[in-house]
Amino acid sequence: MAGNTIGEVFRVTTWGESHGPAVGAVIDGCPPGIELSPEDIQKELERRRPGRIRTASARQEMDLVEILSGVFEGKTTGTPISLLLRNTDVRSGDYEAIKDLFRPGHGDYTYFKKYGFRDYRGGGRASSRETAARVAAGAVAAKVIGKAGIEVVAYTRAVGGIEIKKTWQECLGLSREELMKNPLLCPEAETAALIEEKLLQTKDQGDSLGGIVEIIVRGCPAGLGEPVFDKIDADLAKALMGIGSIKGVEIGAGFAVAHMLGSENNDPLGPEGFLTNHAGGILAGITNGEPIVIRVATKPIPSIGKGQRTVTKDGEAREIVIGGRHDVCTIPRIVPVCEAMVNIILADHYLRQKAIEQWT
Amino acid sequence: MAGNTIGEVFRVTTWGESHGPAVGAVIDGCPPGIELSPEDIQKELERRRPGRIRTASARQEMDLVEILSGVFEGKTTGTPISLLLRNTDVRSGDYEAIKDLFRPGHGDYTYFKKYGFRDYRGGGRASSRETAARVAAGAVAAKVIGKAGIEVVAYTRAVGGIEIKKTWQECLGLSREELMKNPLLCPEAETAALIEEKLLQTKDQGDSLGGIVEIIVRGCPAGLGEPVFDKIDADLAKALMGIGSIKGVEIGAGFAVAHMLGSENNDPLGPEGFLTNHAGGILAGITNGEPIVIRVATKPIPSIGKGQRTVTKDGEAREIVIGGRHDVCTIPRIVPVCEAMVNIILADHYLRQKAIEQWT
């Protein structure tokens, strides 16, 4: 009933608070015989490490993962995989000052309302620190679907209104390693430069920016998705909307379908396959073999240096100015989190479909 | 592993194909003691009945619901509620001609790839006929949360690029009964007239239109949602993206957050509560007591009269012209389906939170 597990066959449970001793994940349902090393996971964690980016939080977590179970002689055994990430650079003192205040745009108020009290130290479970566990689990998922030739790549489409000109079709061939060369995980150098400038400027103003991440899935076979409620687009939307700060998810042509005609939007078929891909790789909640294309909108980081109106737990008006160590934009650190969630959903649905396929 | 159940506490399973003997739903986990009559359900089914709308399918289903279990002396008993809707106006013959063709934009191809064969009669389980079962189940969910003063209302925001001018704030007071007076469930008479004209025009051209539905939840208390994966926005996104034809979901400011500053997007708090509602009633995946505001984009109906390129099951090229009885736009019939899915998710999360609340 509590909601810290995702997936039906490839099941991921995360645990841990921002300022507790550690965060981690348990994966149940990973098939046996998959090669898995700590490096496989470390490599993905590196993508979201704050140290890589100039406008990111100054919090320095080494993010060294320990695999505590489920792997024997370098391969998964089919038993639960437990992943542990110690929190090392914790400065809870930073949060004493705002202990009784609700930070606008944060979960402080709602956590308080839900659980009756709050872990004020760095956002507790609502902190982006928790997403390190998702990225670790996502790395395992990527190994599972990687065996079938499925690859997920996400990149920065826009920040603060500055958007790349490339279409998703032009980004389809992007190598994940190549992308890593740009600290913003943005596939267009000149746009990246403009974005970085805007990030620095906004940081100086004590403000923050939102943006758009685009996610592409390559090599995905047709047949994944479980109507009528666990459709693949439904589960992808859930997994992505459940990342802190994401306020919109669209697939294929997305919101643009609202003003298209059926004759424009339908993807006709020829003997060689689909002739267009407005559907973004998904029809009736099932993959059709085309690339899956998703865009998500991420809101500006709510922690800003500017003064804001708020109240105390007792309802008294206050002004709040947030210090601490924060990013200016969730991008680019949210990019590997998006990849992780998509990897987890695809691993889950891939295994679900494999189970059906043998009957067909 | 199959995906025909939604919800953790208030669990809905739907079953049934478009051209089989019936469709239906089983609800497990409805609390005991809720007043429930067939009329409560019938009233909601009426909202999606094709007969109400000029440009809707000519298929005439009476949609008479039978409550087969779980209700005794007019009240729910806490045991499963089984709802049955017979299919009466079935003309499978209409589909013989396209038996071996994949209709563009439909699930024909993907169902075939997934299950190894297809029920070609009217889309089988991918048909919108299945949503009658969702609306029936949603009516029960509405009764549950209605007791707590929560009400869901959805309406037509745009069709074919023609959009209402009213903001969601101006629609906040809409009565669901009032809305029913307009066949398009559109809260702006002059816009509704323009839309209707466009629908008729598009019908004549053998084409179809997409649109935008806006959904508002009134009276929702703070505290609903189960981080980190079953956040309320995550579950709403899943439930809505899982409705056939929906390609985008956004909450509150939605995709607009991508070019907002943190200082613009954050909702400050005063002693009287939140001062703005860009968050759309949800912070960190938990409701904050403000109205929940959601928009979804629905693609144009894929069944169009114009000729389209497609292939047979054996990969041979064909032209397809679709006859049968179809709507021009999923709007307005999709509107009550959106309401139903939101009602189901809210009932589920309401019961989940009630279970926690007694501890806080």
Next chain:
Amino acid sequence: MAGNTIGEVFRVTTWGESHGPAVGAVIDGCPPGIELSPEDIQKELERRRPGRIRTASARQEMDLVEILSGVFEGKTTGTPISLLLRNTDVRSGDYEAIKDLFRPGHGDYTYFKKYGFRDYRGGGRASSRETAARVAAGAVAAKVIGKAGIEVVAYTRAVGGIEIKKTWQECLGLSREELMKNPLLCPEAETAALIEEKLLQTKDQGDSLGGIVEIIVRGCPAGLGEPVFDKIDADLAKALMGIGSIKGVEIGAGFAVAHMLGSENNDPLGPEGFLTNHAGGILAGITNGEPIVIRVATKPIPSIGKGQRTVTKDGEAREIVIGGRHDVCTIPRIVPVCEAMVNIILADHYLRQKAIEQWT
């Protein structure tokens, strides 16, 4: 959270009350392509029909099943299978007299405590009428595992202390059709005769009897079961203990292991396989390829003609004498219910293991 669904991959949900309009089941997760006809189900329902047995309830239900979905052209489609059984011979008037009394040994008191009121008409959902839906669903499960050569057969081992002399090894070859020739589903004619005599005698005395059912699974491959919680013996125990009136479950040597030595109880292996089967076909919660052997103890029917002490809903002392139409012993009608539950669990675990096997 409510408990009317069983299984993870092959999921069965039952619904319906004894004296409501119908009972039924929805199966989600049945693989596509399995041949399934109403007769397949009818045949199994016939095994639990009261009319077959002299000491059984006089209630005459035709138990005609209707398959409402999930089957097309004689084969399952992979979508939910909805099964409907109308209640036809309902005489709720029989229960008016005991409306406010708690029948000893029945669920009247506990349902009242749980849900706050009770459906007094024939036990509502606690009635054995609900098991008709289980038997129907079990028939579908049997078709699934039948394709893999797995067969479940249960029979009467003992009633009222009168037990068959045959060991399970001697019953291993029993044909289910052969068994049906004896109304008591007892594989030893002379014991069956003694039991029948005792049943008639006990009926005359207005009393009832308990007994033991033995269940054997033939042809089950090694590898089924999901440690550490969903072990196959754990899930079998749950499925069987969850049948009304069952108070004990044992596997293989069962309770006898308590006074055996390790050297006696261990099953040694030779090149030809296991040399004994004290384990009853299950080691560490996983099938080992040997026959699965289970015994369950069923309590005497609580509805007896003798006067018993009880209380009203308001706690006032009364004597109760139960009329109505009742069996003297749950055996033999519980026998096919045991088979059904074992078939459901095996179908579920068979599909779970098939999903893993392709990786090994």
Next chain:
Amino acid sequence: MAGNTIGEVFRVTTWGESHGPAVGAVIDGCPPGIELSPEDIQKELERRRPGRIRTASARQEMDLVEILSGVFEGKTTGTPISLLLRNTDVRSGDYEAIKDLFRPGHGDYTYFKKYGFRDYRGGGRASSRETAARVAAGAVAAKVIGKAGIEVVAYTRAVGGIEIKKTWQECLGLSREELMKNPLLCPEAETAALIEEKLLQTKDQGDSLGGIVEIIVRGCPAGLGEPVFDKIDADLAKALMGIGSIKGVEIGAGFAVAHMLGSENNDPLGPEGFLTNHAGGILAGITNGEPIVIRVATKPIPSIGKGQRTVTKDGEAREIVIGGRHDVCTIPRIVPVCEAMVNIILADHYLRQKAIEQWT
């Protein structure tokens, strides 16, 4: 689909192998505000520590638990509780000799068949080492239901055929602390002495013994259990049968019901409540407010010093003599594991019922 999670509301996932770096558990769904310290858990782990018992394994695990999340300022927060137990005294070398042999009575053969290979080091996940994680999680469950006055106590009823004379009624008042004074957790001093003698004798003979554990639940309110599949007796049977080595579970009068009359077995009611308790506290799968009484049979430890016939992975015949560090009987170390599993099931069902109760 994999089976390492138990519970619907109070959900426990265990992970970890006998000879890996650690074992642990994640609990999702524990209510907020419960006082919880490492000592609460440590105290329960102490009950299953081998060092306490002369005939137990010589493996010395300190079993120091670390609470990694979900507790803030001494109280649970409603977020997942992660518990970590490092494996410290691991000697995998002990197992090299039997690396390719299937130990009779163990899971070696079935794990190999299921997953395609095996973790031969001490039984991997099938080892009783995994139960340390269950006991840790059970300690948290006990805190939850302890607030409602529910207490679970288990004790040794019989070992190797030597059984206590006391009835469960005479054991009803047993204090758990008092029980700990006897290393065998046996409530009858003279029987305990006989058992200990038999254990030493059997150890000398290189053999092992089975036994019976009795479990009593005191203070359990009426109303717990979720028909028709998640009945409380069904879930208890599952939880207990899923403990390695348990081959039988019975409730209340148990297997004895098979030769009782209805008039003997039924528990009549008087104004003061139930007059007898043959039902063992459960009617129609729901608790009735009487003490819950359960007995389980545990098979002799399969690791014995005597030579046994077995085969290699390639099917060649061998004799096997098992060294290593083993107990002679799973009793008494299995006793706290039984308690833990019952605590977990009761916490889960208690929370499930609390959620319903507010509606009645």
